[in-house]
Amino acid sequence: MTLKIAWCVAALAATLAACGGGGSTTSNSNxxxxxxxxxxxxxxxxxxxxxxxxxxxxxxxxxxxxxxxxxxxxxxxxxxxxxxxxxxxxxxxxxxxxxxxxxxxxxxxxxxxxxxxxxxxxxxxxxxxxxxxxxxxxxxxxxxxxxxxxxxxxxxxxxxxxxxxxxxxxxxxxxxxxxxxxxxxxxxxxxxxxxxxxxxxxxxxxxxxxxxxxxxxxxxxxxxxFSSDNNGAAIMLPAIPATGSATVNGSLVFGIGTQANNGLGAATPLATIASGAYVTSVLNGNTNARTFFDSGSNGIFFADASLPQCGSWFCPASTQTFGLSLSGGDGASTKATTFQVASSQVLFSTFNFAFNDLAGPIGNVVDLGLPFFYGRSVYTAIEGRATPLGPGPYYAY
The missing domain is CATH 2.40.70 (Cathepsin D, subunit A; domain 1)
Structure with a gap:
């Protein structure tokens, strides 16, 4: 395993108050x-x-x-x-x-x-x-x-x-x-x-x-x-509205292809680079070989000087859509998708707590934080453990 710094809670310190919104004693019931x-x-x-x-x-x-x-x-x-x-x-x-x-x-x-x-x-x-x-x-x-x-x-x-x-x-x-x-x-x-x-x-x-x-x-x-179901896990979260949701309930499923409820289905495996934690992304025309899936980051974080910022977050005047291409370190698989970035000020004004379009700036890496997980099943396959799509480490969705 290569030495790595875990970005588990990148930008965690920025709460709902980051751009003038704030936590509320009441919240939406949705x-x-x-x-x-x-x-x-x-x-x-x-x-x-x-x-x-x-x-x-x-x-x-x-x-x-x-x-x-x-x-x-x-x-x-x-x-x-x-x-x-x-x-x-x-x-x-x-x-x-x-x-x-x-x-x-x-x-x-x-x-x-x-x-x-x-x-x-x-x-x-x-x-x-x-x-x-x-x-x-x-x-x-x-x-x-x-x-x-x-x-x-x-x-x-x-x-x-x-x-x-x-x-x-x-x-x-x-x-x-x-x-x-x-x-x-x-x-x-x-x-x-x-x-x-x-x-x-x-x-x-x-x-x-x-x-x-x-x-x-x-x-x-x-x-x-674990004695079984020990080759990885999947986080399965439902899709949510563009303005967010007050609560979201999902599942953490252990094992990959070990039981009827944890098959990969149509998920694409993205092997990491040299047994590290990164895959390669192309975003805004820029290739970044330090891209990772991180449910512990509360936003999607990437570099974009063209987007206005409010504190720790992006706050564009209108919601922006970004194309993202991901490829594994083995060169065997590529997957294209999109994600959106909305104004943090608008999102925080809803007093919701789950957002799929909350993003902020960071240098040198692309951090696909929890907003990227909504509406998807995201798998993490453990290094050296056999799975139906080959041994880990890889991400898949």
């Missing part, structure tokens, strides 16, 4: 959804007002247990993120009765983990847990406990890029469920090297130093650790 399923590999996901009223936050519920015990806590408002790998839960969401064992570092009694996202970092201890989602169980896997009191202050290698997301208010969630393309969050890069901004060996006295981390002790993608 909602959009799919028929709930009782299948063991299907988990409900929701976009709504959530914890802080931020737009396009895809949330679900996760149960965390001390390994091989009945000491469990069910945690809601956990953001579903295809742009990162591994479960990260706020310490404040875990009661003291759920005692998760610490994963020691090679050179210290505590492993501290840093995750750097688009708008901030999380820092905390690596602990083991049984993670239960729908009817699936990832047994005894390493997770990150954010703001774990056992860890000292975050080291400089973690804090220099962005601000802390160590509280519910800053994270705008109780945790992050990373269901991306990889089995662990860093892989061979961290197993073979002590990389700043990833894993640290920490002592109770407050000293932390970068350390290598064996893959078996790295923060694990729960999907890859």
């Amino acid at each position: 909602g959009t959804g799919v028929t709930p399923s009782n299948a063991a590999n299907v988990q409900s996901v929701t976009v709504s007002e959530g914890i802080t009223g931020a737009a396009n936050m895809l949330m679900t519920t996760v149960t965390v247990c001390a390994p091989n015990t009945s000491q469990c806590q069910t945690i809601d408002n956990v953001q579903v993120d295809t742009g990162s790998d591994g479960l990260r839960i706020l310490a404040a969401a875990l009661p003291s009765s759920v005692a998760l064992p610490v994963v020691p570092a090679a050179n210290a009694p505590i492993t501290g983990a840093c995750a750097i996202f688009g708008t901030g970092f999380t820092w905390g201890a690596v602990r083991r847990a049984d993670v239960k989602i729908a009817g699936e169980v990832a047994a005894n896997i390493p997770i990150q406990v954010i703001a774990d009191p056992s860890t000292p202050s975050a080291p400089a290698g973690c804090t220099q890029s962005a601000g802390p997301m160590q509280t519910q208010g800053a994270l705008r969630a109780n945790g992050i469920l990373g269901i991306g393309l990889f089995v662990t969050d860093c892989g061979a890069a961290c197993a073979n090297n002590a990389l700043p901004g990833w894993y640290y060996g920490c002592t109770a006295g407050g000293a932390c130093a970068s350390t290598s981390q064996p893959i078996a002790q790295q923060i694990a993608n729960p999907v890859g650790a």
Whole structure:
């Protein structure tokens, strides 16, 4: 696995108030959804007002247990993120009765983990847990406990890029469920090297130093650790109106081609470039080989100097339609589609929370955030795992 920065919550700090709109004590009653399923590999996901009223936050519920015990806590408002790998839960969401064992570092009694996202970092201890989602169980896997009191202050290698997301208010969630393309969050890069901004060996006295981390002790993608349905996942969300929706209900389906309910159908696989997280896009005549699908970003982000901006968002005078061509790193598949960009000011004035046409500026990458997922089934196939269309890593829709 190549070293990568997860863009899980790019522009997350921009909430409904970003362009003069604002969260409301009342909201539209309109909602959009799919028929709930009782299948063991299907988990409900929701976009709504959530914890802080931020737009396009895809949330679900996760149960965390001390390994091989009945000491469990069910945690809601956990953001579903295809742009990162591994479960990260706020310490404040875990009661003291759920005692998760610490994963020691090679050179210290505590492993501290840093995750750097688009708008901030999380820092905390690596602990083991049984993670239960729908009817699936990832047994005894390493997770990150954010703001774990056992860890000292975050080291400089973690804090220099962005601000802390160590509280519910800053994270705008109780945790992050990373269901991306990889089995662990860093892989061979961290197993073979002590990389700043990833894993640290920490002592109770407050000293932390970068350390290598064996893959078996790295923060694990729960999907890859399931006993079955472990080759990937799909986010299935309904189409929504151009002016948005107050609530959206969809499904997170585990496995690709492992059961009758998770086939790929007519989806086109887009293999990533050199086992990384990117595919290639052509947008506005510009080719960008750093394009990715990221349900944890609350907008579509790309560079376009011609579009007017209101704060962190685009706000064109009229809705604009963009053509987008995506191709896989193997050159074997290409898919063309379109998306729209509306005025953020108009969207936020509706006091809805789910928007399929919310977008903003970013440099160097094309971030296909949650607006791109509405009305689609988007698959993430895990690296090295067999699927009906070949092994991951790939995206498909």
